[in-house]
Structures are given as structure tokens and as C-alpha cells.
Amino acid sequence: xxxxxxxxxxxxxxxxxxxxxxxxxxxxxxxxxxxxxxxxxxxxxxxxxxxxxxxxxxxxxxxxxxxxxxxxxxxxxxxxxxxxxxxxxxxxxxxxxxxxxxxxxxxxxxxxxxxxxxxxxxxxxxxxxxxxxxxxxxxxxxxxxxxxxxxxxxxxxxxxxxxxxxxxxxxxxxxxxxxxxxxxxxxxxxxxxxxxxxxxxxxxxxxxxxxxxxxxxxxxxxxxxxxxxxxxxxxxxxxxxxxxxxxxxxxx
Amino acid sequence: xxxxxxxxxxxxxxxxxxxxxxxxxxxxxxxxxxxxxxxxxxxxxxxxxxxxxxxxxxxxxxxxxxxxxxxxxxxxxxxxxxxxxxxxxxxxxxxxxxxxxxxxxxxxxxxxxxxxxxxxxxxxxxxxxxxxxxxxxxxxxxxxxxxxxxxxxxxxxxxxxxxxxxxxxxxxxxxxxxxxxxxxxxxxxxxxxxxxxxxxxxxxxxxxxxxxxxxxxxxxxxxxxxxxxxxxxxxxxxxxxxxxxxxxxxxxxxxxxxxxxxxxxxxxxxxxxxxxxxxxxxxxxxxxxxxxxxxxxxxxxxxxxxxxxxxxxxxxxxxxxxxxxxxxxxxxxxxxxxxxxxxxxxxxxxxxxxxxxxxxxxxxxxxxxxxxxxxxxxxxxxxxxxxxxxxxxxxxxxxxxxxxxxxxxxxxxxxxxxxxxxxxxxxxxxxxxxxxxxxxxxxxxxxxxxxxxxxxxxxxxxxxxxxxxxxxxxxxxxxxxxxxxxxxxxxxxxxxxxxxxxxxxxxxxxxxxxxxxxxxxxxxxxxxxxxxxxxxxxxxxxxxxxxxxxxxxxxxxxxxxxxxxxxxxxxxxxxxxx
Numbered sequence: 001x002x003x004x005x006x007x008x009x010x011x012x013x014x015x016x017x018x019x020x021x022x023x024x025x026x027x028x029x030x031x032x033x034x035x036x037x038x039x040x041x042x043x044x045x046x047x048x049x050x051x052x053x054x055x056x057x058x059x060x061x062x063x064x065x066x067x068x069x070x071x072x073x074x075x076x077x078x079x080x081x082x083x084x085x086x087x088x089x090x091x092x093x094x095x096x097x098x099x100x101x102x103x104x105x106x107x108x109x110x111x112x113x114x115x116x117x118x119x120x121x122x123x124x125x126x127x128x129x130x131x132x133x134x135x136x137x138x139x140x141x142x143x144x145x146x147x148x149x150x151x152x153x154x155x156x157x158x159x160x161x162x163x164x165x166x167x168x169x170x171x172x173x174x175x176x177x178x179x180x181x182x183x184x185x186x187x188x189x190x191x192x193x194x195x196x197x198x199x200x201x202x203x204x205x206x207x208x209x210x211x212x213x214x215x216x217x218x219x220x221x222x223x224x225x226x227x228x229x230x231x232x233x234x235x236x237x238x239x240x241x242x243x244x245x246x247x248x249x250x251x252x
Numbered sequence: 253x254x255x256x257x258x259x260x261x262x263x264x265x266x267x268x269x270x271x272x273x274x275x276x277x278x279x280x281x282x283x284x285x286x287x288x289x290x291x292x293x294x295x296x297x298x299x300x301x302x303x304x305x306x307x308x309x310x311x312x313x314x315x316x317x318x319x320x321x322x323x324x325x326x327x328x329x330x331x332x333x334x335x336x337x338x339x340x341x342x343x344x345x346x347x348x349x350x351x352x353x354x355x356x357x358x359x360x361x362x363x364x365x366x367x368x369x370x371x372x373x374x375x376x377x378x379x380x381x382x383x384x385x386x387x388x389x390x391x392x393x394x395x396x397x398x399x400x401x402x403x404x405x406x407x408x409x410x411x412x413x414x415x416x417x418x419x420x421x422x423x424x425x426x427x428x429x430x431x432x433x434x435x436x437x438x439x440x441x442x443x444x445x446x447x448x449x450x451x452x453x454x455x456x457x458x459x460x461x462x463x464x465x466x467x468x469x470x471x472x473x474x475x476x477x478x479x480x481x482x483x484x485x486x487x488x489x490x491x492x493x494x495x496x497x498x499x500x501x502x503x504x505x506x507x508x509x510x511x512x513x514x515x516x517x518x519x520x521x522x523x524x525x526x527x528x529x530x531x532x533x534x535x536x537x538x539x540x541x542x543x544x545x546x547x548x549x550x551x552x553x554x555x556x557x558x559x560x561x562x563x564x565x566x567x568x569x570x571x572x573x574x575x576x577x578x579x580x581x582x583x584x585x586x587x588x589x590x591x592x593x594x595x596x597x598x599x600x601x602x603x604x605x606x607x608x609x610x611x612x613x614x615x616x617x618x619x620x621x622x623x624x625x626x627x628x629x630x631x632x633x634x635x636x637x638x639x640x641x642x643x644x645x646x647x648x649x650x651x652x653x654x655x656x657x658x659x660x661x662x663x664x665x666x667x668x669x670x671x672x673x674x675x676x677x678x679x680x681x682x683x684x685x686x687x688x689x690x691x692x693x694x695x696x697x698x699x700x701x702x703x704x705x706x707x708x709x710x711x712x713x714x715x716x717x718x719x720x721x722x723x724x725x726x727x728x729x730x731x732x733x734x735x736x737x738x739x740x741x742x743x744x745x746x747x748x749x750x751x752x753x754x755x756x757x758x759x760x761x762x763x764x765x766x767x768x769x770x771x772x773x774x775x776x777x778x779x780x781x782x783x784x785x786x787x788x789x790x791x792x793x794x795x796x797x798x799x800x801x802x803x804x805x806x807x808x809x810x811x812x813x814x815x816x817x818x819x820x821x822x823x824x825x826x827x828x829x830x
Contacts, residue, residue, distance in 0.1 A: 011825075042825070050658040051823050069820075073661035084656050088587045090563045099572040100579035101660050107572050127563050 001026050001151055001182035002047065006056035009042050009206075016042040018206040020056070024182040024199075026150070029173065031197030032186040033230075035238050039206035040186040041081075044153045047184070048078040060151050074102065077144035081156035083136035085128040091115070092124045094143050102147035114142040118168075133160040141172070152176060154185045158192060170196055194230040202237050210237050257369040265376065272747065281749045288752025292387075320472040322499045323479035326491035332410065333491075336417045338438045341431040343422045346370045346415075346531050367525055371412075378407045394499075398506050402498025405513050409494055412520035419529040445487060452482045490516060564589050576662050580670025581677070584645040588678055597681060604689045621693045625705060628686050628693075632712060635683055640723045643675035647728045647819075651735060654824040664816025672724050672812070679724075680717040687713045707790050711797030718804040722768055725811040726761045732818055768807055776800040 007020040017039040058065040063072035099107030115121040118138040202210040221236045382403035493512040500506035567585040779799040783792030
């Protein structure tokens with residue numbers, strides 16, 4: 001579904017993403033983790049065709065994102081960490097707009113179902129300004145899923161969601177994967193990644209330092225294979241000591 | 253505590269100034285500051301140093317109008333105060349920033365202290381406004397210090413009055429007097445006073461004769477008679493007190509007018525500081541809204557930055573299939589809002605046709621028609637200059653959403669076309685309406701140059717939409733090429749350097765337009781002159797305009813293609829920031 005080869009993104013002398021190569025199969029949920037500045041968001045933006053890579057190729061469902069961008073983008077959905085909506089379009093107008101962009105002929109039926117599923121139906125004529133953050137997130141998801149994408153990227157999908165929203169989001173991601181979509185989730189929430197991802201990809205300073213199932217990554221970085229959490233693995237892999245927080249009054 | 257507030261203000265202002273100066277290391281800000289500084293000097297500041305022999309003296313108000321202008325100013329202040337009691341409906345909400353709410357509200361700071369802080373903070377804005385207004389009003393004569401202090405007094409007192417009115421409004425609401433009842437009371441009071449003054453003037457003053465309206469001086473004298481005698485004088489007295497220092501002719505007059513005005517200011521100050529009105533809850537809400545608006549403005553989303561938004565109806569039904577660029581046009585037209593609905597266009601057209609028909613019945617129809625055609629031509633010209641600056645529902649509006657646009661399965665030229673179409677539609681619609689009025693004038697009025705007007709009107713209707721498109725391409729290209737110069741991004745410049753940058757861009761845009769118009773002009777002339785020899789001077793105009801339209805359209809198409817290619821390659825992270 002997604003083939004990435006030698007993906008590199010340079011900003012002047014700074015290398016944000018360095019020779020990244022991996023592929024994702026249908027139904028796979030890949031967790032993209034790494035410390036701040038590791039290049040996760042830049043990688044996702046390159047994979048979504050938002051920013052052009054400096055080097056390397058990205059293929060989505062067999063279409064090269066550089067030479068056949070339209071066909072590739074038709075199969076994609078990218079959910080940013082902040083719900084980005086058009087302030088002056090209502091909930092339903094957003095769906096109408098996206099339907100024309102992606103040429104979704106039966107959008108009225110799909111849209112109505114999505115709004116029902118996401119509990120947005122009563123807000124059909126509301127502007128984004130009238131929605132809570134969670135509702136905005138749901139609207140973004142409805143817009144993204146309207147054209148039934150085969151490849152989905154999430155950048156910090158749980159930011160700002162309440163426990164119900166988190167549960168629904170996790171269920172929704174897993175359901176899409178079961179339906180055959182290839183999914184990449186970039187997140188700092190390691191327990192989320194551990195819970196729902198079938199594969200982990202750890203980045204550090206723009207470079208891939210681990211790629212595999214949780215067991216494989218654990219085996220690579222743990223002396224006591226099998227009993228370490230992703231958090232332990234993350235700190236070992238990125239060479240950051242997992243120091244406990246120092247509480248007021250305690251000696252450092 | 254007030255020392256802490258002053259410290260915050262002074263340190264914030266100092267740091268802001270330092271960062272402004274540090275920013276001048278970047279050439280774009282330095283150049284902008286130089287051009288902006290020159291503009292401000294030549295347009296405003298040099299008048300501060302001119303004596304009465306310069307342009308100031310020429311623009312100065314004749315002394316015989318001084319009294320009536322002061323009365324009119326007092327009347328204006330009265331109306332503003334009346335509206336402050338009539339229109340607003342919300343509870344008192346001193347607007348703090350979110351940081352101020354977070355630091356002050358949980359701190360041991362009394363309500364009165366918070367009001368004091370707001371007053372201290374508002375002074376910075378008032379000083380700046382007073383300075384700008386002085387730069388402007390000084391051009392019409394008077395002493396610079398008198399004007400500056402006069403403006404400060406007026407603005408400060410009015411600001412205190414607005415705050416006091418909002419406190420009073422809250423108290424009324426707390427006592428069960430709804431906004432509706434308050435508005436009814438204020439309206440009844442204003443109407444009663446208005447009728448009283450009108451009746452008095454009718455009974456006491458002679459009705460205006462032809463001599464009273466013969467010239468401006470006579471008219472001013474009559475107005476002064478109405479405003480400065482009887483009940484109107486009493487009604488406007490406090491407002492005269494406030495305005496008088498500003499209109500003082502010399503230092504002696506200023507100082508004699510100063511004490512009553514300062515007393516008025518002091519009374520307002522005591523009113524707002526001793527009014528114990530709970531404003532905290534509304535203030536927290538207001539600060540959140542302010543933060544959202546500021547964030548929207550900093551992201552360049554001025555539409556979202558507006559105080560209230562309402563869901564707007566789409567201009568047309570968007571089917572799920574068809575050219576994808578239409579979706580962007582559809583979206584941006586929704587943003588244009590209910591102001592430019594089809595119903596409005598229809599109403600405008602009906603009004604205009606009715607007016608033209610009315611002119612047709614007039615004995616001065618021919619003169620009126622000629623004047624109207626000249627006005628239409630001038631407005632059309634200005635629409636070409638100002639329209640692309642005012643209608644910004646294109647890349648200038650959507651650049652902060654570039655990340656979304658880039659994920660769409662659309663070619664760059666489709667996005668560019670879709671983005672630019674909405675302002676073109678609105679602008680061309682307005683211009684066509686004007687052309688329609690021109691045609692109406694020709695149809696209804698006896699005119700000497702009807703054929704010429706029709707030929708020019710047809711030509712304008714033909715060429716204007718593509719010309720609008722071309723004109724809109726220029727700022728759109730600029731915003732993609734130099735986003736940090738044009739866009740209202742997170743580090744958007746303000747002040748003198750921003751004015752300078754805008755001037756540089758305006759000049760650049762004009763130059764680019766002139767270059768783009770050269771081929772069209774040559775095409776026009778190439779068609780016009782041969783035809784003129786064959787069929788006369790007027791009939792070839794629309795044909796030549798058609799040739800020019802084709803050339804401009806080709807240039808516009810090329811521009812859209814190029815802009816699209818550029819957008820495809822644009823790195824939104826660099827252009828818009830994270």
C-alpha cells in the first residue's frame with residue numbers, strides 16, 4: 001500500500017528526515033514514534049504530498065506521489081494533530097465540499113451515516129466555531145473518511161479527546177485496519193501505540209532506528225526480551241534515561 | 253499593586269520596541285521601515301513642523317466655522333454616548349488577555365485594582381490613537397499640543413464612559429431590567445428630547461430662509477443658532493465641555509477650557525473605579541474569545557477573527573461531480589457571505605433602474621445623466637484599483653489552510669483557478685451592475701454620446717472580468733512567492749514597516765499590471781485602427797476590446813498555470829510555518 005524509499009527532507013543544512021525506507025501492507029497499523037524533532041510530522045507531511053521530499057520516492061497504492069500525485073492522493077487521508085476546518089462552512093457543507101473534491105457521487109448517504117456514527121448529526125448546520133474540539137476532530141474524520149481512503153495517516157490523533165472520544169477513535173482506527181486500510185499513527189502516547197499498532201517505527205534525528213513488531217523491537221533493544229514495555233524500549237532506543245520526575249521537596 | 257501593573261506595561265512595551273528594532277536587521281523590515289517612515293513623514297509629520305505659511309494654513313478651518321464645528325463635535329459625542337447606552341447588550345466584560353486572567357484573577361488583586369489596571373493599559377492605546385488623530389487633524393490648523401491633549405481628553409473620557417455604561421448595563425440586568433426594556437427607555441428618552449428640541453426650535457427660531465442656505469457660512473450660522481440656544485445648548489453642554497479644549501484657538505483659551513474637561517474626566521474615573529460590578533465571569537469568556545480572534549488573525553484568517561459568524565447559504569448547489577475547482581469557488585463564495593447574495597444584486601438593480609427612470613422624468617435629465625456616467629466611469633476605475641485589495645477570498649485568505657489544500661487530489665492550476673474565481677465573480681458582478689446602470693442611463697436619458705457610451709460599456713463588460721482576474725493573480729502570486737511579506741502570519745509586521753511593505757507591494761503590483769497590459773493595448777490598437785478606417789471610430793471599440801480580452805485571458809491562463817505549478821512545489825512548512 002505504501003512504499004517509501006530513501007525519503008530525505010532537507011531544510012538548508014538541516015536534515016529533517018534521513019534516508020527513510022519502509023513499506024506498509026494493507027491492514028497494518030504502524031506506530032511512528034520518536035522524541036521531539038525526530039522528523040515524525042515532516043515524514044507524514046512528505047508521505048501525504050503536503051511537502052515535497054528533497055530525495056527519495058513515495059508510492060501510495062502503486063502510484064508515485066511525485067509523478068502521479070492525483071491518483072495517489074485520491075487514496076489518502078491525513079489527519080493533523082489540530083483539526084483544521086474552514087471556519088465559514090457548516091458541518092454538512094464541509095462534506096459537500098470534500099465530496100466534490102474527491103468526486104464522491106453518493107456522499108449524501110455516506111455523509112449522513114458518518115455523521116450518525118460520529119454523533120454529529122444534530123450539528124449538521126453548525127459552523128466549526130460552534131463545535132467543541134472533540135466535535136471538530138470528528139468532523140475532520142468524517143471528511144477524511146468520506147472517500148473511503150485506503151491509506152490513512154494520523155498525527156497525534158488523541159489530542160484533546162475525552163475518554164469516550166479516545167475509545168471511539170481507537171475502535172475506528174482498528175476497524176479501518178480490519179477493512180484493509182494501511183494506517184500510520186504518529187504519537188507520543190506510547191501506550192496508545194503499544195495498544196493498537198501492529199508495527200513500530202522509531203525515528204531519531206530523522207533516521208529510522210527501529211522497525212518491526214513490538215516483539216521484534218523489544219528483542220532488539222531489550223536484554224530481557226518480552227517483558228519490557230514500549231516506553232522502556234523507547235528510552236533505550238533513543239538513548240534517553242527514563243528518569244523519574246523529581247517532586248518538590250525531594251532531593252534531585 | 254499599581255506599581256506591578258505599571259511594571260508589566262512598561263516592560264512589555266519596552267520589549268516590544270526592542271524586538272521591533274531587532275527585526276530591522278532583516279532587509280524586508282528595514283526597507284519597509286524606510287519607505288513607511290518616508291510616507292509618514294511626507295504625509296503627516298512634516299506638517300507638525302510647518303508654520304502657518306505652509307499647507308497647514310491653506311487647509312486650516314476658517315475661524316467663522318470654529319463655533320459651529322465645536323457644536324457639531326459636541327452633537328457627535330452626544331450621539332456616540334447615546335448609542336453606547338442603546339446598542340450593546342452584553343454584560344460588563346473588561347477584556348484581559350488569557351495570560352492576564354491566569355495571573356491576576358487567582359491573585360490577591362481587588363476588583364478595583366483590576367479596573368485600574370485596565371485603565372492603565374488602555375492609556376497606551378489612547379496615547380497612540382491621540383497621536384495619529386493629531387497627525388491628521390493638525391493638517392487643518394491649530395496647535396499640535398492643544399490637539400494632542402484635546403484628543404487625549406476626548407478619547408480617555410469616552411473610553412471611561414463606555415466602561416461606566418457597561419457597568420450600569422450590568423447593574424440593570426442584575427436588577428431584572430432586560431436589554432429590551434433598557435433600549436425602549438433610552439429610545440423613548442432620546443425621542444422625547446428630540447421632539448422637545450424640535451418643537452422649541454419650531455416655535456422659537458424662524459424657519460430657514462433661502463438666505464440661510466445661500467452659502468456655507470450662512471448655513472453654519474443657522475446650524476449654530478439651533479445647536480447653541482435653548483434646550484439643545486443644555487443637552488450638549490457636557491459635550492461642549494469635553495470638546496472645547498481641542499478647539500481652543502490659543503493657550504489661554506485652552507487652559508480656561510481645561511479645568512471643566514478635566515473635572516468631567518475625573519468624575520468618570522471615580523464612577524468606574526467605585527462601581528462595584530462583577531465582571532470577572534464575562535471577562536474570562538471575553539478573553540477566551542479575544543485569544544481565539546487573535547490566533548485567527550495571526551494565522552491570517554480574518555474571517556474567523558470576526559466577532560460573530562453565522563452559517564451562510566451557498567450561492568449555488570454543488571453537485572459531487574464536475575470540475576473540482578468549482579468546489580473552491582463554491583467554498584469561497586459562501587465566505588463572501590450574505591452581503592453579496594443574488595437577492596442583493598437584484599434589489600440593487602431594481603433600485604438603480606428606478607432611479608434612472610426617475611432621472612428620465614427630470615428636467616435636468618441630460619446633465620444628471622452625464623454626471624452619472626462620469627461617476628460610473630470613476631467608480632469602475634477605482635474598483636480595478638481597490639477591488640483586488642479589498643476582496644481577499646483567495647490564496648491570501650486560504651494560505652494558512654495550505655496544508656489541507658495540498659492534500660487534495662487536484663492539480664496546482666485547478667487550486668489556483670478555484671481560489672481566484674470567487675473575488676473575480678464578486679468584483680465582475682459589481683462592475684457589470686455599474687455597466688448596466690450606464691446602459692440604463694443611455695436608454696432612459698437623452699444623451700449626445702449614446703453610441704460611444706454603449707460601445708465603451710460593451711467593451712468594459714467584456715474586458716473587466718479577465719482584467720480583474722489578471723489583477724488578482726498579482727497579489728496571489730505575491731503571497732505565494734513572498735508569504736512572509738504579504739500574509740498576516742504569526743510574525744506579521746505591524747506599524748511603520750508594515751505600511752512601507754504595503755507601499756512597496758502596491759507599487760510593484762502597479763508595475764506588473766502595466767507590463768501585463770502592454771500586449772493587450774497593442775492588440776487593441778492593432779484591431780481598432782484598421783477597423784476605424786473601414787467603419788468609423790465607435791463601432792470598432794467593442795471588437796478591439798474583444799481582441800484585448802483574448803490577450804488578457806491568455807495572460808491570465810498562463811498566470812494560473814504558473815501559479816499552480818508554483819503552489820505544487822511550495823513547501824508549506826516554510827511558507828506558512830508549523
